[in-house]
Amino acid sequence: MNEELIRSALGVLDNSYAPYSHFHVAAAVLTDTGNVYTGVNVENASYPAGICAECNAVAKAVSCGERKIRAVAIVGRDSQGKSSGYVSPCGICRQVLREFSVPQELKVILAKDVGDYKETTLEELLPASFGPESLG
Amino acid sequence: MNEELIRSALGVLDNSYAPYSHFHVAAAVLTDTGNVYTGVNVENASYPAGICAECNAVAKAVSCGERKIRAVAIVGRDSQGKSSGYVSPCGICRQVLREFSVPQELKVILAKDVGDYKETTLEELLPASFGPESLG
Amino acid sequence: MNEELIRSALGVLDNSYAPYSHFHVAAAVLTDTGNVYTGVNVENASYPAGICAECNAVAKAVSCGERKIRAVAIVGRDSQGKSSGYVSPCGICRQVLREFSVPQELKVILAKDVGDYKETTLEELLPASFGPESLG
Amino acid sequence: MNEELIRSALGVLDNSYAPYSHFHVAAAVLTDTGNVYTGVNVENASYPAGICAECNAVAKAVSCGERKIRAVAIVGRDSQGKSSGYVSPCGICRQVLREFSVPQELKVILAKDVGDYKETTLEELLPASFGPESLG
Numbered sequence: 001m002n003e004e005l006i007r008s009a010l011g012v013l014d015n016s017y018a019p020y021s022h023f024h025v026a027a028a029v030l031t032d033t034g035n036v037y038t039g040v041n042v043e044n045a046s047y048p049a050g051i052c053a054e055c056n057a058v059a060k061a062v063s064c065g066e067r068k069i070r071a072v073a074i075v076g077r078d079s080q081g082k083s084s085g086y087v088s089p090c091g092i093c094r095q096v097l098r099e100f101s102v103p104q105e106l107k108v109i110l111a112k113d114v115g116d117y118k119e120t121t122l123e124e125l126l127p128a129s130f131g132p133e134s135l136g
Numbered sequence: 137m138n139e140e141l142i143r144s145a146l147g148v149l150d151n152s153y154a155p156y157s158h159f160h161v162a163a164a165v166l167t168d169t170g171n172v173y174t175g176v177n178v179e180n181a182s183y184p185a186g187i188c189a190e191c192n193a194v195a196k197a198v199s200c201g202e203r204k205i206r207a208v209a210i211v212g213r214d215s216q217g218k219s220s221g222y223v224s225p226c227g228i229c230r231q232v233l234r235e236f237s238v239p240q241e242l243k244v245i246l247a248k249d250v251g252d253y254k255e256t257t258l259e260e261l262l263p264a265s266f267g268p269e270s271l272g
Numbered sequence: 273m274n275e276e277l278i279r280s281a282l283g284v285l286d287n288s289y290a291p292y293s294h295f296h297v298a299a300a301v302l303t304d305t306g307n308v309y310t311g312v313n314v315e316n317a318s319y320p321a322g323i324c325a326e327c328n329a330v331a332k333a334v335s336c337g338e339r340k341i342r343a344v345a346i347v348g349r350d351s352q353g354k355s356s357g358y359v360s361p362c363g364i365c366r367q368v369l370r371e372f373s374v375p376q377e378l379k380v381i382l383a384k385d386v387g388d389y390k391e392t393t394l395e396e397l398l399p400a401s402f403g404p405e406s407l408g
Numbered sequence: 409m410n411e412e413l414i415r416s417a418l419g420v421l422d423n424s425y426a427p428y429s430h431f432h433v434a435a436a437v438l439t440d441t442g443n444v445y446t447g448v449n450v451e452n453a454s455y456p457a458g459i460c461a462e463c464n465a466v467a468k469a470v471s472c473g474e475r476k477i478r479a480v481a482i483v484g485r486d487s488q489g490k491s492s493g494y495v496s497p498c499g500i501c502r503q504v505l506r507e508f509s510v511p512q513e514l515k516v517i518l519a520k521d522v523g524d525y526k527e528t529t530l531e532e533l534l535p536a537s538f539g540p541e542s543l544g
Binding site: 015 | 148153155156176179181182187192194196234266267268270271
């Protein structure tokens with residue numbers, strides 16, 4: 001399943017829109033219904049208006065009625081097509097994933113390629129998180 | 137075409153995730169290839185980590201390889217299912233649409249229902265915009 | 273007053289943190305109490321986590337108890353210190369300014385230098401805006 | 409020093425602008441030059457255009473020429489003035505703090521009151537972070 005998710009992310013990497021950073025990222029999320037949704041980073045001339053790949057994938061899933069993410073795979077390439085290493089999700093992405101997951105159960109796969117990846121959890125990456133219950 | 141786009145947006149409105157504002161929004165964008173992509177607002181316990189419906193739809197289109205938006209339709213409902221009137225896109229959404237359009241040619245459709253809408257352009261809503269060429 | 277505001281913005285331009293875009297921006301806002309607050313753009317390796325100069329200035333004002341902005345001046349420079357022309361606020365900034373102003377009354381000053389500027393209003397830049405009353 | 413920083417944050421909590429969440433947050437950051445800068449959350453009718461208290465404080469510091477944060481204290485209150493418990497920074501705030509710190513050395517103080525707080529580090533809250541060096 002990990003490799004299938006990485007393959008899905010790699011499959012859309014060419015669609016990444018990163019004319020400013022030249023840092024191309026793609027992500028694929030697996031939901032509790034067994035569906036997979038992909039996303040890429042979508043940059044903007046006004047940098048803060050950009051959308052990360054992971055957020056893109058989650059937003060796509062939610063817009064299709066999904067509410068629970070089980071796993072996410074992330075891949076990156078520079079403008080020469082070289083792997084960017086194991087791309088770790090930024091804080092915004094971790095926060096967006098948090099809303100639709102149980103952090104201990106959300107598998108995060110940082111992949112260089114289909115057969116070369118590291119696995120962690122959202123709880124590892126965003127401990128003591130701020131979530132829906134924090135609002136009281 | 138306007139009505140078809142509004143229908144697409146209405147079709148995903150139930151998927152809006154708005155537990156904090158109870159303000160449900162959906163959008164549909166038409167690209168220059170003739171495809172339609174939908175999106176809903178995806179809120180977050182950390183409010184600034186939320187994603188607007190229009191941004192969701194644009195990000196989805198871009199992740200599928202699209203680069204030019206021709207039209208967008210926006211609809212809104214409150215938690216009782218009542219129309220929120222003609223929902224105007226916020227500044228973030230206008231900026232995200234800007235990146236993938238010619239503002240004068242991007243049709244923006246603010247709809248209460250399939251047969252009840254107002255039409256404007258991105259140029260009307262975001263004149264003197266900050267765009268890719270502003271970075272010099 | 274316009275020139276004083278431009279001068280305030282120019283005064284902090286060197287503090288702009290823009291290692292990614294090399295596009296340096298500063299802003300100064302005048303509140304209804306007569307105070308002036310400045311801000312610069314604060315970029316981030318995760319581009320969407322960046323903060324625009326105008327937002328920085330508004331946030332600073334609000335944190336000091338201010339709630340109404342009367343005017344804002346914006347200046348920009350590239351990494352060689354050359355003026356970036358009349359820098360127009362992005363959609364995010366327009367939205368943030370919207371929350372704390374009457375759009376028709378908020379003066380927006382786009383300045384190349386103290387004596388070289390254009391003047392407009394938020395209403396001109398963000399017509400039919402989404403604001404507090406839109407939430408119903 | 410911890411208590412002084414908490415006191416600074418508490419001192420601006422009344423300036424928090426949170427008409428939508430009614431969740432009031434304030435933060436104070438200490439820089440390597442020994443200065444303290446405060447911030448509050450600044451919400452927006454378009455929720456994603458809001459600015460968190462921690463981001464506000466960091467942006468203020470950067471606009472004054474600071475580039476390194478040593479410690480941050482965070483406090484929260486609900487609309488009745490009751491403490492919101494130990495308010496943990498959201499993912500966005502962690503990312504913004506990341507840019508201007510050595511995560512292992514950045515002290516994060518989650519405070520209910522001057523004498524009641526927990527202490528951690530940014531490295532604990534945002535391990536394996538995405539930072540400037542990730543862009544390659």
